[in-house]
Amino acid sequence: MTEQSPPPPRRTFHLNLNWLGVMPFALFVLLFLVMPTMKIVVGAFQRPDGSFTFANIAGLFTPSILSSYWISIKISVSSAAIGCLIGFLMAAAMVLGGLPRGLRSPLMTFSGVASNFAGVPLAFAFLATLGPLGLVTVFLRTEFGINLRAMGFNILSFWGLTITYLFFQIPLMILIVTPALDGLKREWREAASCLGATGAQYWRMVALPILFPTILGTFALLFANAFGAVATAIALTGSSLNIVPIMLFAQIRGDVLGDPHLGYAMAFGMILVTGLANVVYIVLRMRSERWLK
Amino acid sequence: MTFLTISRLEKSFGANRVVKDFNLEVEKGEFISLLGPSGCGKTTVLRMVAGFELPSAGRITIAGKDVSRLRPNHRNIGMVFQAYALFPNLTVAQNVGFGLKVKGAPAREIAARVAEMLALIGLPEMGERYPYQLSGGQQQRVALARALAPKPQVLLLDEPLSALDAKVRVSLRNEIRAIQRELGITTIFVTHDQEEALSMSDRIVVMHQGVADQVGTPFDIYNRPATRFVAGFVGTLNTLTAQVIDPASGHVRVGGSDLVLGRALPGGEVVLGLRPEMLRLGAEPGMASLTGTITELDFLGSVIRLRLDLGDQRLAVDLFNTTRATPPRVGDSVTLALDPADALVIGA
């Protein structure tokens, strides 16, 4: 508010009414999003009696918990990065590759389906395909004598999980980046080529910088998406793979860590990681977007 | 030898022939306009010169070199687009320097050239701004500077003024013409606006349905249109059907008035084209005359536009406004004088 004489009472009254309009929403968000999250954050710094401590956070620094974070981050980064790359290539092929326009609508619908086809059923689909008795595994073994297992591939592993997550990561990228690719004006490309730029130079100096914020934002989203994915991981691996969401799930179910407040700390760690990923995104985006209003 | 030659150029999209047997020879430093309604193929011709479309047939040579199949980035052509097409992620200076940068010019050379170009377009202080911070007119001037910075052999302008306000349009068109003269750069300008084409060009190509109807100076195009389309598209033209009474002396009858054009005509019927501003009120000795009744009168300030009923045909007449004469009124029966030499015979 600017410095003015106090507003007349009528205006204050109106202002209050306007705020009331979003009260149900605010209340809902407070009760079912903000407070539960805060409860975790605060709990991570509390002893069971409620006093302040760093002990829970310090408790995270055990080899097994640290390695679970490390594997989780690796899976999330790789599935987000590969998902962004492949999704980008597929969207670019669709938008800029001179393919029939009619392909587009079914592909976007399919992307909508696949990006929502996560969780337990997705795990089953991949078990049926790349599991020990899966379609592809058996086909490669009987037709080509390629034994995936002997080559060190296991669906219950880092790569197995990454490949599975790509099933919802790639379509999500396609859904988000397609409108951005549509936003690239044909004239930019033509102007660049008139000025002597090769296709690669156009992409490096014009198209990619323009798309960068979108790609970065999608990467952050895909990262969080993979980092918090519980159902697929549990259905796929049971508890054989030591990643954060699985550990936290087991902890909530049965306090496997033997310390309820260590669970808070683990959950807090998850918020911290996804939060950090988004802070990095926001900072990079602000730096890369000086040219936007 | 001509600098830019387009010969027998053809372009089809599927079964649709957009450009048919298009020929043009442009001298070095010449300013040529391609004028025509939308869909006449003028933009397609330009895009083939730029290299964005490959011709279905024909050749384009620049400075004696066949460029018909060359990629756009090897043609050394500058282009300005209707929608500015500045790179939004680059500053004005980076936009202008883009062409030199992709060629790998040293930074100092780029900076010097950018400063030179920004001075040329009168925006020397704007180098650090981003395109969104500029007005439309400023953006288009930057686009012009960007196109000119790498010293292209040919400058192509694709309706560069269409997206601008009327006022900016006029000032920018003078500016573009001045810069073009100063640099002596061969320029092809695509427009659907006859006023732009007439005021800026050394020569105009009027295009219609993929064909060049007429190539000529603005004066020729306006005063000696070669086809009925050119006559009708450039300027306002009254077309009147006339009965030829004596082919040898050019004696015709139009709506009850007799005119003697003083040149040989084919027999039967001809179509006469009369510019509204070629007619004057009142009878004059030595001039042909037409009579009719005023049905409409629009006072437009400097001009008074009349519509007349000539019996079986209608005629528009523009009179200059003067303070001396009392204006005619609707319903008046008037006589109009015209120089028979000004009447265009467009054929039957």
Added chain:
Amino acid sequence: MTRAASWAILLLGLTYFILPLLGMIEFSLSMRRGEYSFDAYVAVLGDPQFRQTFSYSVMMALLTIVFGMLLVVPTAFWVRLKLPHLRPVIEFITLLPLVIPAIVVVFGYIRLYNTSSWLPLTGSVLGTNLLLMFGYATLSLPYMYRAVDTGLRTIDVTTLTEAAQSLGAGWITILGRIILPNVLVAVLSGAFVTFAIVMGEFTMAALLNRPAFGPYLQLMGANKAYEPFALATIAFIITWACMGLIQLVTRFTKHDKAAR
């Protein structure tokens, strides 16, 4: 990019997407030794637990959709009409569920609303169901809000509202008779996404111990050989149906508008 390269990328990508679906369907049909059959589907559909969990999840999905609409439509409308400067804030909040993992949120629920807390929702079945529905509403908030907000963008909220007010309509009438019909397509899109999310959701239902479809799927996966793949195929069909319906309503209204 050349056309050939584009085709290659697209076909490779599609292969990746189609193979798991093929594998899943193939397994679901392989219950009878040596030949394809629908035995697994018969077994699944005959399972009373399937019917219970499935109908539980359908109910929860419908309730979530109704609640989400009641929450989101008036809010998005009000923000557009009266508090436009709040829009970035609200948008940020609605995107939070994409960033905060669901498992963290539900962990918070369990700790915040347990039997010894000020609001002991988990103390009763009804309370837990309610809590789960709120959780689902939270998960679908980003999609629901975006859909509705996009729908509102295409109509002139202020003018419509003022016109209705000048004719004497109250807020309920304005929302129910004027705003809602105009953003119905958007709301339906949001609703179908919500339906797909709720039907497949596992984490929240499992940790709140509710008999939903997701945990049932996981349980079957751990105990049966072929039935899980039949279930996964059914889940896939549901997802596909939801997305197909979104396409359908969008296209339907487009034709509707063009015809006018």
